[in-house]
Amino acid sequence: MTSVRVKVPASTANLGSGFDTLGMALGLYDEVEARVIDDGLKITVAGAGAGDVPCDEGHLVARAIRTACEAIGFPLPGLELACRNAIPHARGLGSSAAGVVAGVAAAYGLAGMETDDRALQLAAEFEGHADNAAASLLGGLVVTWTEGERYRALRLDPHPDVRPLLLIPGESSSTHVTRQLLPDRVPHADAAFAAARTALAVQAITLRPDLLLPGTADRLHQEYREAAWPASLRAVRALREQGAAAAISGAGPTVIVLTQDGKLPQGVDLTGFDVRELPVDREGVQVSAI
Template identity: 40%
Template sequence: MRLRDDFVAVKVPATSANLGPGFDSLGLALNLFDEIAVHAVTGATSVVIEGEGAGSVDTGENNLVVRALRIGLDHVGAPQVGIRMHCTNRIPHGRGLGSSAAAIVAGLTLARALVGDPEVLAAGDLLQLSTDMEGHPDNVAPAILGGATVAWMDHGVAGALSVTPPEGIAPVAFIPAFELSTSKARAALPAQVPHSDAAANAGRAALLAAVLAGGQSRYVRGEADAGSGGVHELLMAGTEDRLHQEYRRGAMEPSLALVDWLREAGFAAVISGAGPTVLSLEPVPSDVREQARAAGWTVMNVPVSQAGVSVTRGRLSKEPI
């Protein structure tokens, strides 16, 4: 298989995974994008990085985008080439906003764009290859499909469903100055949890998935018929977690303290991915934002992106993933 284009570009969204109870399964695509352009050349690979990761991310063959691109080319039997890459990175690194998933999805999509065939490396291939590289589909699924996603594994095969959240879902990110590796966050988790906690999380995750899909036609609580439940009340219930967040408190105490503070103030806040970013799934007023900023947090509106990764230059620029 040959390369049909030699200059292509993609953009890929940040993502937030878990969303409280949906450990390794629920995710959101966020309106914060990395943009990467590639020129296929003869010669050595070079990478220029602007923004997040500049000065620290590898600028040669060990760059994660480059590695993913090469895996994509190998997968379809396309020739390997020299790469000149320019990355405009806006997704913070090591903060639980899916920067590694974005890099992997971008690299594989760049390989698709270089080949220039809409039948090659379509969404299912991207999902599986990305999951194989990332280890879990929770971040890569929304990066590919956009919107809110439910992802799962079936004997090593990744699956994902994308839905469009209701208007009440308007995420706000609280981003700290410190980083936390996913491996350190995972190391804090126990090998086993109480059955009651697992059962509670299953119910909360199911509720949150229904809310994200707009499922709130009739809501009852206890013995009283509550009619239609508001998004806020359902989000507060649907984002409760017993499976992973509290176990990670020692690795990111400031983040869990912020989650506690926001939830006590009435906002559906969770740890974003493996942390340490905190995400409120609903708007937060200016006084709360200012208090968080005064404590050293960067506060950013990150609306849900209905678009996942897209090719912005090349013959596939008008083709859906």
Template identity: 45%
Template sequence: MAVDPRLAGRRVHVKVPATTANLGPGFDTLGLALSVYDELDVAVREAPGATVRVEGVGEGEVPTDESNLIVRSIRHTFDHYGIEMPGLELVAHNVIPHGRGMGSSGAAIVGGIVAAKGLLEGIVDIDADGLLARATELEGHPDNVAPALFGGLTIAWMTPQGPQHKRLTVHRGVSLLVCVPESTTMSTALARSLQPASVPHEDAIFNVSRSALLIAALIQSPELLFAATEDKLHQNYRASAMPETDALIQALRAKGFAAVVSGAGPSILVLCGDPAQRLAAAEIVAENAATPWQSHMLAVDFKGATVVAHPVEAAA
């Protein structure tokens, strides 16, 4: 394949929100987009291959060549649509913490796919289903990439035809607190390995009821958040790998806060029905944490990933 000449000179800017998945009982299904963003500039160049400059989180740590996850996501998208990826220069402005359960890998994947969509504008039309399908192929499950793509609260599920999603608007009374340990990380693969292959029937029923209740709490009745965030499918099994996270969640829930593990952890998500509750929850974390934690009072991102194409500069 030859590089499509229409790609010459194209440049895009991408912005992708962090996410928090599971939300307690909604394992591998529910996710929220957060008001923390990674940004990405991608420019087509004449030389083949790709180079990446990382600024912020991951600088000096993540790959800066074609093995970078963003580049691999761009290439995956180009390959799917039968178009050769051109030479690229990328600048990644990273804010989302890595390995903390805030969807950093999902954001990288979505950033690459949305960048590819912007670069291919007018050449290939990639719709919402195509974006979610490509992202899920790389991520393995859609619960993080769906809110990163579409914003808000998302329900994601798999079908024989591929991943599907439904985006919902969160009640304006819901406020978010995300507490992030400064030094502790958690591998998603490790977290998943700690779960059993099967669970008791009553535990499955318990989570079905709480997941249904959680949707109602998030979009209509925030006063139900505490009861709605109970879980028996994954958090207890993973607790041994995140003892401080587990201890802080127990301390928060003992005071009536709807605290859960954010994604695979070790960060903590607290869903509050009143913005003032976030201050009290943050104080509990500060008083009980044995190591440094940062508490972030966040909003729900309602836009999801965005891409802006810069005008192609005319040849001199």
């Protein structure tokens, strides 16, 4: 193909204690049109990040396309990109992973290939972990892990009654900064708690939505990163006290609430948050010829 259109979903990661392990795709999409040209690089960006992201070889989608093309042996003399971004940047909704997955999928599409396990490996290597990338690539709920240097992912279908609500604040957050707030070691009891609750979260999201509240409990990372988004963590605590399955989405500061009715409890102060219901995306990245 000489040109393709890519539609890639946002994602939420961690879902409580599933740190760097659990991810889920959400129905909010970036779109990229990629076209092979004779030489050079042309990039236009509309929507989130327009005017802020580079429009040269440093552009994330362009870098992902070139890396993937090299890996699969597809020659790319020149490239034209048109990006329309709906996923807000630096909010914990997987915008960078979506950009990487869009680039990898575009490279595969231009080469006339279907994405495969190597596509996940390429995308996850950009991020350093596979939770967001696997969710955007595969859709649904993903459980991710590593085997040596190999990234792996298992896709599961969330229960149809799971209705995510996103509380998106105006401020942004840096994954690099929030990771620096994490300790090198955690108490054994907290590690055991995280293992149990991560397993429970998978059961709750796929089969037993009545267990979403205990399944999204965390003692592994959120409290350590409170300094990065104190208002978001206050909202998580207040919502959980009212029985809502709330957690920080990815590196924050967005809060995700896994509901069964699309409603939030009354009386919780959510000033400063844009509340949006986003469905679970079940398709993952989609590639079509133009």
